[in-house]
Amino acid sequence: MQKLLKNQRLFNIVVPLFSILLGILVGAIIMLISGYDPVSGYEALFNGMFGSPKSIGEMIRAASPLILAGLAVGFAFKTGLFNIGVEGQLLVGWLAAVYVGYTLDLPAIIHVPVSILAAAIAGGIWGMIPGFLKARFKVHEVIVTIMLNYIALYSTADIIKRYLYAGNEKSFPIKESASLASTFLADMTEGSRLHWGIVVAILVAIIMWFILEKTTTGYELKAVGYNQHASMYAGMNVQKNIVLSMTISGAFAGIAGSMDALGTFQNMTVMSAFTGTGFDGIAVALLGSNNPFGIILAALLFGGLTTAAPQMNFNANVPQELVDVIIALIIFFVAASYLIRYILTRFSKEGK
Amino acid sequence: MEYVIEMNNIRKEFPGIVANDNITLQVKKGEIHALLGENGAGKSTLMNVLFGLYQPEKGEIKVNGQPVKITDPNVANRLGIGMVHQHFMLVHNFTVTENIILGSEPTKGGKINIKDAAKKVEELSKRYGLSVDPYAKIEDISVGMQQRVEILKTLYRGAEILIFDEPTAVLTPQEIKELIQIMGKLVAEGKSIILITHKLKEIMEVCDRCTVIRKGKGIGTVEVSETDPDQLAALMVGREVHFKVDKKEAQPTDVVLEVKDLVVIDSRNIPVVEGLNLEVKAGEILGIAGVDGNGQTELIEGITGLRKIKSGSVKINGKETAHLSSRKITETGVGHIPEDRHKHGLVLDYTIGENMVLQTYYQKPYSNSGVLSYNKIYEKAKSLIEEYDVRTPSEFTPARALSGGNQQKGIIAREVDRSPSLLIASQPTRGLDVGAIEFIHSKLVEERDKGRAVLLVSFELDEVMNLSDRIAVIYEGKIVAIVDPKETSEQELGLLMAGGKKESVGVS
Numbered sequence: 047m048q049k050l051l052k053n054q055r056l057f058n059i060v061v062p063l064f065s066i067l068l069g070i071l072v073g074a075i076i077m078l079i080s081g082y083d084p085v086s087g088y089e090a091l092f093n094g095m096f097g098s099p100k101s102i103g104e105m106i107r108a109a110s111p112l113i114l115a116g117l118a119v120g121f122a123f124k125t126g127l128f129n130i131g132v133e134g135q136l137l138v139g140w141l142a143a144v145y146v147g148y149t150l151d152l153p154a155i156i157h158v159p160v161s162i163l164a165a166a167i168a169g170g171i172w173g174m175i176p177g178f179l180k181a182r183f184k185v186h187e188v189i190v191t192i193m194l195n196y197i198a199l200y201s202t203a204d205i206i207k208r209y210l211y212a213g214n215e216k217s218f219p220i221k222e223s224a225s226l227a228s229t230f231l232a233d234m235t236e237g238s239r240l241h242w243g244i245v246v247a248i249l250v251a252i253i254m255w256f257i258l259e260k261t262t263t264g265y266e267l268k269a270v271g272y273n274q275h276a277s278m279y280a281g282m283n284v285q286k287n288i289v290l291s292m293t294i295s296g297a298f299a300g301i302a303g304s305m306d307a308l309g310t311f312q313n314m315t316v317m318s319a320f321t322g323t324g325f326d327g328i329a330v331a332l333l334g335s336n337n338p339f340g341i342i343l344a345a346l347l348f349g350g351l352t353t354a355a356p357q358m359n360f361n362a363n364v365p366q367e368l369v370d371v372i373i374a375l376i377i378f379f380v381a382a383s384y385l386i387r388y389i390l391t392r393f394s395k396e397g398k
Numbered sequence: 399m400e401y402v403i404e405m406n407n408i409r410k411e412f413p414g415i416v417a418n419d420n421i422t423l424q425v426k427k428g429e430i431h432a433l434l435g436e437n438g439a440g441k442s443t444l445m446n447v448l449f450g451l452y453q454p455e456k457g458e459i460k461v462n463g464q465p466v467k468i469t470d471p472n473v474a475n476r477l478g479i480g481m482v483h484q485h486f487m488l489v490h491n492f493t494v495t496e497n498i499i500l501g502s503e504p505t506k507g508g509k510i511n512i513k514d515a516a517k518k519v520e521e522l523s524k525r526y527g528l529s530v531d532p533y534a535k536i537e538d539i540s541v542g543m544q545q546r547v548e549i550l551k552t553l554y555r556g557a558e559i560l561i562f563d564e565p566t567a568v569l570t571p572q573e574i575k576e577l578i579q580i581m582g583k584l585v586a587e588g589k590s591i592i593l594i595t596h597k598l599k600e601i602m603e604v605c606d607r608c609t610v611i612r613k614g615k616g617i618g619t620v621e622v623s624e625t626d627p628d629q630l631a632a633l634m635v636g637r638e639v640h641f642k643v644d645k646k647e648a649q650p651t652d653v654v655l656e657v658k659d660l661v662v663i664d665s666r667n668i669p670v671v672e673g674l675n676l677e678v679k680a681g682e683i684l685g686i687a688g689v690d691g692n693g694q695t696e697l698i699e700g701i702t703g704l705r706k707i708k709s710g711s712v713k714i715n716g717k718e719t720a721h722l723s724s725r726k727i728t729e730t731g732v733g734h735i736p737e738d739r740h741k742h743g744l745v746l747d748y749t750i751g752e753n754m755v756l757q758t759y760y761q762k763p764y765s766n767s768g769v770l771s772y773n774k775i776y777e778k779a780k781s782l783i784e785e786y787d788v789r790t791p792s793e794f795t796p797a798r799a800l801s802g803g804n805q806q807k808g809i810i811a812r813e814v815d816r817s818p819s820l821l822i823a824s825q826p827t828r829g830l831d832v833g834a835i836e837f838i839h840s841k842l843v844e845e846r847d848k849g850r851a852v853l854l855v856s857f858e859l860d861e862v863m864n865l866s867d868r869i870a871v872i873y874e875g876k877i878v879a880i881v882d883p884k885e886t887s888e889q890e891l892g893l894l895m896a897g898g899k900k901e902s903v904g905v906s
């Protein structure tokens with residue numbers, strides 16, 4: 047145990063696992079207190095996640111945009127920036143994908159990538175703005191990204207109403223050729239809405255890992271995040287790197303939007319409130335220790351919890367809100383990882 | 399048997415290294431006890447154990463004869479142990495008093511009582527001759543003053559035993575004199591002091607006893623009155639050390655660096671380099687001597703492109719570089735050992751290997767069309783670590799985990815290895831042990847003999863006198879005299895640095 051604690055990398059795995067465990071434990075206590083049976087509750091939750099091919103398919107489907115949102119947050123974070131604007135970047139990406147998917151007429155092999163690219167560009171621009179303001183005028187990115195979330199929410203709604211409105215608070219649907227939906231995947235999972243988006247998400251995770259760990263660009267981005275003075279000394283362009291980091295992060299978020307646009311919904315609703323995916327991305331990144339592969343696992347868990355929540359309600363009578371509480375507890379325990387680190391250290395000392 | 403502190407057989411391990419291996423340290427009441435050892439010998443680690451920042455694997459600690467367990471710094475404070483770290487831990491936009499009471503704020507009906515605290519700070523400051531203004535903001539006071547705030551912080555908390563980790567490394571000679579006086583007052587009041595320093599002169603001057611450690615092991619404790627610097631150096635390094643640099647007569651050739659009418663303004667918009675002229679030739683070491691704050695830092699930052707130049711010209715190998723980016727300037731053949739290693743010199747969260755390519759990561763063979771080649775990077779790092787004797791468990795260790803002196807050696811290795819035509823060395827041996835200093839000095843002379851131009855900035859007059867072929871005296875942003883080190887004395891140099899005129903020397 048002592049050895050294990052010394053290893054930072056292992057610790058990054060142990061802490062989230064321990065947090066999840068604690069979250070489940072405290073969740074069970076709350077269920078007990080409120081008069082529900084935690085055993086049947088968790089059984090229902092588990093079945094909701096893994097019980098059938100369909101539920102697994104739904105879990106993966108729900109995870110795809112979460113993975114991308116988590117990657118967006120994690121990428122910025124690894125370079126010392128806090129991108130709270132994933133939600134807004136996701137919305138503009140969503141709209142851009144729907145627009146390109148609806149208006150253009152292209153063969154599928156081109157139409158799909160072009161639509162995703164449009165989402166990435168839109169999200170990238172939306173991320174570039176706070177990056178630029180930070181680099182040029184030292185305005186804190188958290189404030190700007192929060193404001194841009196609202197601007198994105200209301201302007202996408204307005205644009206749909208003006209130019210893409212199909213009635214019933216919805217935009218026109220995208221063309222078949224731009225769709226990520228797959229009968230093959232749906233059949234394989236016995237009727238889930240699983241689409242090719244998960245492949246895109248995994249590809250982007252690999253891209254993030256590659257940029258950060260293998261390229262000179264990543265070396266610069268991380269250096270600027272750790273120590274701007276030393277980066278300047280080394281001849282790096284600090285401003286450029288801040289803008290670049292926010293742009294890449296925004297592009298990832300934009301692609302998250304295209305998951306809903308081209309996969310799950312095939313259109314865009316006139317939103318009156320945030321989707322929440324962008325904010326869940328923060329929790330996913332945290333739980334995944336900002337590591338691309340950790341983020342994939344964390345997003346699967348979050349996706350599973352969300353898709354299985356109705357099951358828990360239906361089979362064990364546990365209200366939907368309680369599932370949210372358990373998710374919140376897990377986030378809380380991850381955020382309090384210092385506390386958990388402390389507890390683990392204590393354990394290992396006594397064990398020796 | 400009146401030891402205030404006894405650390406017996408302390409063992410502390412880090413991944414891949416035993417930092418303290420069975421070390422014993424006994425401090426008498428009212429003495430100044432020196433802790434001496436090479437870079438990475440384990441001095442800071444031992445003191446962090448005493449201050450409760452690290453838990454030892456083995457060994458016992460006694461305070462005033464009582465065995466104690468120091469689980470964290472609060473416990474240390476309660477036991478009367480205070481520590482002045484080498485890198486200060488102050489909140490910059492807080493006042494002196496606010497910093498001192500931080501963490502143990504005195505309250506009056508739920509409100510922080512600043513007035514009383516400030517009064518107490520003032521009293522303490524008077525009593526020990528610290529002359530600190532309790533209401534000054536940290537960002538407005540000098541490094542020396544900040545250090546005194548750290549001292550006050552420990553006194554305010556009732557420290558009886560004070561640990562100083564390399565306090566003089568960041569001070570100017572004048573500030574060092576004052577600190578020595580302050581330490582005298584502290585022991586006169588019955589406090590005990592543990593002092594870490596690499597400067598043997600200081601140990602001879604102020605310490606009563608000295609404990610020497612080498613590579614994590616205790617070598618022994620000597621009475622300072624019964625020893626001399628040569629013996630101390632031999633004890634810590636394990637071989638004899640030459641304090642004098644041997645070098646041949648310089649053979650200067652072409653001008654490499656030419657600075658003309660340079661004006662640089664500081665962060666408050668005040669010109670601190672005011673029409674400065676300077677030339678450094680290939681094959682010579684030009685030393686800049688001056689009291690801190692006369693524009694040395696800004697001059698170097700101006701030349702290297704880290705700070706905007708207001709007017710004037712800087713030519714390197716005949717090429718105008720005054721308004722180029724730092725990257726372009728580096729590429730014209732400039733190496734820079736920066737004054738502040740944590741601010742500019744290193745990305746502490748990168749491994750020491752990654753730091754070794756901080757200036758060259760984008761070039762072949764360390765990367766290829768934008769993709770890093772970690773094999774090549776760590777291969778290079780490994781050979782530099784060997785050549786420059788950087789003591790680290792491996793090239794994959796984070797720079798943060800290296801001892802201060804070894805971080806410095808890493809930076810020097812990186813900059814000198816590129817063999818730039820102009821090598822700027824700002825306080826290059828700050829925090830290095832005498833053995834390492836000897837090695838670095840010989841490296842700088844070697845570069846000179848290869849025909850490189852070396853610009854040296856140092857507050858250590860010894861170093862400037864020993865190493866330079868010519869000395870330029872900087873005063874209020876101008877070079878006021880150029881002297882030959884063989885024909886000048888420390889006294890004369892001191893006078894010039896204080897703004898005194900000299901008739902016979904030409905100003906370049």
Ligand SMILES: Nc1ncnc2c1ncn2[C@@H]1O[C@H](COP(=O)(O)OP(=O)(O)OP(=O)(O)O)[C@@H](O)[C@H]1O
Nearest residue numbers: 412417437438439440441442443799800801802803
């Ligand atoms: N937090 C840490 N993690 C891992 N290794 C460490 C850590 N702190 C110190 N070390 C290692 O322990 C050894 C002793 O370091 P320490 O800082 O005590 O040296 P020092 O005697 O103070 O040297 P210097 O004179 O250079 O300051 C070094 O080899 C260093 O790399």
Ligand SMILES: [Mg+2]
Nearest residue numbers: 441442801802
């Ligand atoms: Mg040290």
